[in-house]
Amino acid sequence: MIIDQTERSNASSRRPPHPWAMWPTLSIAGVLTVAHAVMGAFGDYWIDEVYMLAAGRFHPDWGYADQPPLVPMIGAAMDFLAPDSMFVLRLPVALATGATVVLVALLAREFGADRRAQTIAALAGGTGLWANLVGHWLAPYSFEPLLWTALFLPLVRWLRQHSQGVADDRLLLVFGLVLGINLQAKFQVAILCAAMLLSTLVVGPRALLARPKLWAGAGIALVIASPALIWQALHGWPQLEMARVVAAESPILSGGRSGTAVMLLLYSGVLGTALVLIGLWLLLTKTWLRPYRMFALAMIALWIFFVVTAARPYYLIGMYGLPIAAAVVGLQRRRETKPSRWGWAAWPVYAATALAAGGMIFSADAINRGFSTEIIHTHGDRVSDGIARKVSDVYLSLPAEQRSRTAVVGDSYISASMLDIGSRHHPLPEVYSPHRGYGFFGHPDDGVDTIVLFARKADEARPFFTDARLVTDDGDLKVWVLSGRTVPWEQIWPAVTTMQ
Incomplete structure (x- = not known):
């Protein structure tokens, strides 16, 4: 009996997820966390980091002109526990950087990744260039890979279940809860949600938008974010003025729109960049990834928006994990149907990826010191x-x-x-x-x-x-x-x- 490709894809989509590659994933996450925790114990404050600490410790409030209050609150709490300890101050960031690796692997598992593919996803998720540069600096963008990946996870699971006819709408309430936490860290996640909403209207699944629990989740998010949003409203929405400031600084910080366009992708790392591009192509073209196509459209829309508005070149770092997860499953399927005799050729890529990421971790202090000295024009231990x-x-x-x-x-x-x-x-x-x-x-x-x-x-x-x-x-x-x-x-x- 001949089974056509559509039936094979549908049967594959109905299979339960593969077992979690726990030990490989936790090993990669553990090494990354320890590396960032150790490096975080040394050096001086990063320029945004010292602002987070000063805002939370000396000027606690429900909101700030240029950011929500979550990260300053974390800084104040760590400084209260251990004043002047760089290790303690930066420990939450190191833990968040390691936890991102775990979530990227779990995201790949939701797409259908086996243990090997999950491990590759974890390696790619843990070796992004920008994430490893800032992975021990207390700043909002340091938490963004974790928070955005955590936001995608319940939504991807709901989409997988929906394609199998067994969706649990409580996942949409979890999505709203995580969205609210995101909004207390950085407002840019609202642009992500707008892009996903428009993409869903274009390519579906539109049934998602008819779920009452999705909008209940959005209500939960607004309640969580309401203190910061009310603060912004009472002060004339100064966050909007920051968009013009960011655009004005773009030529200096990223080489303008052309530099931003390139770095929005290259910051995902050596292995990550290749997998992000592969994943986007698969999401746009493969039938078995049809339920998740709106993510690719949203990422492309965000890339265009951030380039046109001359945004910061790291504004997409939170989204890298999703196309990486799709890509490793696509490569897994190719391996299953057409085994390659050249699998060993990937090892040099893995090694280059790890070396590049490690170089960013260990260069962070030098970059910090040089940039701070250039701005403040003074020298010293701190x-x-x-x-x-x-x-x-x-x-x-x-x-x-x-x-x-x-x-x-x-x-x-x-x-x-x-x-x-x-x-x-x-x-x-x-x-x-x-x-x-x-x-x-x-x-x-x-x-x-x-x-x-x-x-x-x-x-x-x-x-x-x-x-x-x-x-x-x-x-x-x-x-x-x-x-x-x-x-x-x-x-x-x-x-x-x-x-x-």
Whole structure:
């Protein structure tokens, strides 16, 4: 009896998932977690990391101008448990990076991957270039691969079950719960959901949109995200202004739209890039992947959107696991129907992948130190300690009576964060900055008529004071003392606050 290809594909789709490749997956995840945890114990704060810590520790709130509150809350909690411990501060990120490997393997299992294919998916998921660069830095994008992959997992399982006629709609409530957590970490996941919604309308399965529990899950997500969303609404949606800031910085950070277009894919790593491209092609062309086709369309739409809007070149890192999972199953099916005598040829690719990922892990500290030094223009064991000592010396040199009327101002959210963190070891008054998120933390009160300004120049603040004195000149960043405030802070702050 001859069984046609359609029947064979349908029979294959009805098979239960293969056993989980637990030990290979956990081994890869464990090695990756340990590597990031060890590297995280050394070096200085990353520029976004010190802002997360300062925001959560010194300025706790329901929301922030440039991000939701989850990651600052994690930073504050870790710092409360072990102040000044880089290892403890970064441990949640290392664990999240390792956990992503496990979820990518489980995602591949949902597509039908056997133990070997799951292991390859875990290797690819654990060796992405960008993910391994930031895999021990406390920043929102460091958690994004874990959170997006966790978001896909219940949806892919529902789609698999739906194709078999046995879908459990409670998975859609889980999807909504994970979506709410995502929204408390980064708002970009809302763009992902919009892309998936439009893709589902185009290629299906449209039955998904008719499920009441999907929209109940969306309601759960909105409830979880409501504190941050209400904060944004009350403050005029400053997150939208950040999109213009990101576009303006694109030529410097990623070489503009062309650089972003390339890096949006290459950040998935040596093996990952090949599997992402293969997976997208399979999702778009293979009948047995038809229930999941909307993911490929959504990823392509996001790639176009992020290139056109000159977004950050890492905005797709959370989506790599899905086409990787599809690709390893496609290669598995080819292996099952047409065994290759050249399987050994993949080992050099695996080795190159591991070496490239390891290089990114161990280069993270050097990149961090060089980038921070370029921005802050100071050196030392910790940049935050160096600039806090410098500014504290100037502050303490003021007469005691004047110090009682003095605040410290940093010219950027980075320098202000460094000063906030460093103030725990060097005497400083409250720290302010008119830059980005710090501009929303408030301004000095009317009792302050003198500021110690850590900035490249004092041109913007000088018109509001009768005297401006350069006290310390250390390259591009200097320490100024401005005294004799002439107008209320309510007038000064709007004039100097900027998101640029």
